[in-house]
Amino acid sequence: MRAVVTGGAGFIGSHVCERLLHDGHEVVCVDNFLTSSVDNIEHLMDDHRFRLVPEDVTEGLDVPGPVDAVLHLASPASPVDYLRLPLETLRVGSAGTWHALDLAAAKGARFLLASTSESYGDPLVHPQPEGYWGHVNPVGPRSVYDEAKRFGESLATAFRRNRGVDAKIVRIFNTFGPRMRPDDGRAIPTFIRQALRGDPITVTGDGSQTRSLCYVDDLVDGLLRMLASSHGGPVNLGNPHEVSMLELAQWIGKLTRTTSRITLIPRPQDDPERRRPDITLARQVLQWEPRTPVETGLCDTIADFRRRVDAEEGRRIGSPVTAPPLHSEVMS
Numbered sequence: 182m183r184a185v186v187t188g189g190a191g192f193i194g195s196h197v198c199e200r201l202l203h204d205g206h207e208v209v210c211v212d213n214f215l216t217s218s219v220d221n222i223e224h225l226m227d228d229h230r231f232r233l234v235p236e237d238v239t240e241g242l243d244v245p246g247p248v249d250a251v252l253h254l255a256s257p258a259s260p261v262d263y264l265r266l267p268l269e270t271l272r273v274g275s276a277g278t279w280h281a282l283d284l285a286a287a288k289g290a291r292f293l294l295a296s297t298s299e300s301y302g303d304p305l306v307h308p309q310p311e312g313y314w315g316h317v318n319p320v321g322p323r324s325v326y327d328e329a330k331r332f333g334e335s336l337a338t339a340f341r342r343n344r345g346v347d348a349k350i351v352r353i354f355n356t357f358g359p360r361m362r363p364d365d366g367r368a369i370p371t372f373i374r375q376a377l378r379g380d381p382i383t384v385t386g387d388g389s390q391t392r393s394l395c396y397v398d399d400l401v402d403g404l405l406r407m408l409a410s411s412h413g414g415p416v417n418l419g420n421p422h423e424v425s426m427l428e429l430a431q432w433i434g435k436l437t438r439t440t441s442r443i444t445l446i447p448r449p450q451d452d453p454e455r456r457r458p459d460i461t462l463a464r465q466v467l468q469w470e471p472r473t474p475v476e477t478g479l480c481d482t483i484a485d486f487r488r489r490v491d492a493e494e495g496r497r498i499g500s501p502v503t504a505p506p507l508h509s510e511v512m513s
């Protein structure tokens with residue numbers, strides 16, 4: 182298979198590229214490095230089956246030669262990024278998705294849209310099944326991301342219905358793992374960065390808001406199962422195990438053995454209260470569910486961050502990550 186991965190230099194995209202190459206496929210990675218760096222794909226550059234196209238997908242997407250699959254991941258994804266880049270986010274979710282779908286239509290390729298649990302907004306139904314239409318503030322600050330993704334879902338569905346494109350939609354819930362940017366503002370990278378530096382671990386609100394956390398290898402496995410399936414989606418991909426932000430901060434504090442204290446700070450506007458995927462459909466149609474224990478994923482992520490923080494700052498705080506403590510020990 183020859184696959185085009187837009188946003189292939191990003192956190193999830195780089196793992197997708199890596200896995201596709203590992204499985205014996207050719208990869209064309211299209212990325213303008215808006216929210217990532219070439220460091221994420223440096224290790225893939227020597228592989229003759231890997232090609233980097235350093236372009237903006239909103240300007241058009243022309244890939245010569247055959248293409249069997251288009252995986253459209255290009256988009257700012259963390260709140261810090263899309264609040265800083267509102268118009269770029271709307272443009273890549275609309276024009277960028279359109280170009281990626283046009284490419285799939287022209288090449289007769291399968292298409293996969295990386296949509297998001299943010300399509301559900303601040304949900305009134307819990308956990309969220311795919312049939313729930315969501316609770317989104319269309320003019321709130323997060324709308325640039327939520328509505329761009331909802332438009333992308335609508336567009337992919339129209340290409341499926343009217344242009345015969347084998348378009349699939351996955352709604353990704355919070356995913357974490359190595360190669361997240363330490364400054365991307367999401368809870369796990371923020372807490373790990375703060376813990377490794379010995380800075381206060383900043384939890385928003387009273388920390389009772391929850392997220393469900395899926396390790397990136399599991400997520401990538403779900404994406405590729407979806408690509409191979411005959412199902413159009415949307416299909417939720419995420420870990421139904423729910424963790425409060427306060428528990429997560431305590432957990433990371435223990436795993437990093439930091440001296441940092443937890444500090445409560447104000448919550449951002451429209452920050453969802455709870456998020457948990459209903460993955461019944463993914464279990465049924467993809468035979469997929471997350472397999473990596475969250476603490477194992479956290480240890481891998483902490484080790485990756487420690488390497489990068491060390492490289493950047495030349496100093497180490499806390500002791501090395503060793504075997505993870507038992508879950509119950511951590512959460513107590």
Ligand SMILES: NC(=O)c1ccc[n+]([C@@H]2O[C@H](COP(=O)([O-])OP(=O)(O)OC[C@H]3O[C@@H](n4cnc5c(N)ncnc54)[C@H](O)[C@@H]3O)[C@@H](O)[C@H]2O)c1
Nearest residue numbers: 188191192193213214215216217237238255256258353356
């Ligand atoms: N990480 C998560 O928890 C999560 C959750 C839900 C959905 N998603 C979706 O998964 C995808 C990847 O997310 P991520 O966490 O890896 O984010 P990321 O910011 O690390 O990666 C996004 C990549 O897209 C690239 N990009 C952005 N605009 C572009 C453009 N116009 N042209 C070319 N490249 C462009 C960026 O440079 C970056 O490499 C996104 O579409 C995101 O919405 C991620």
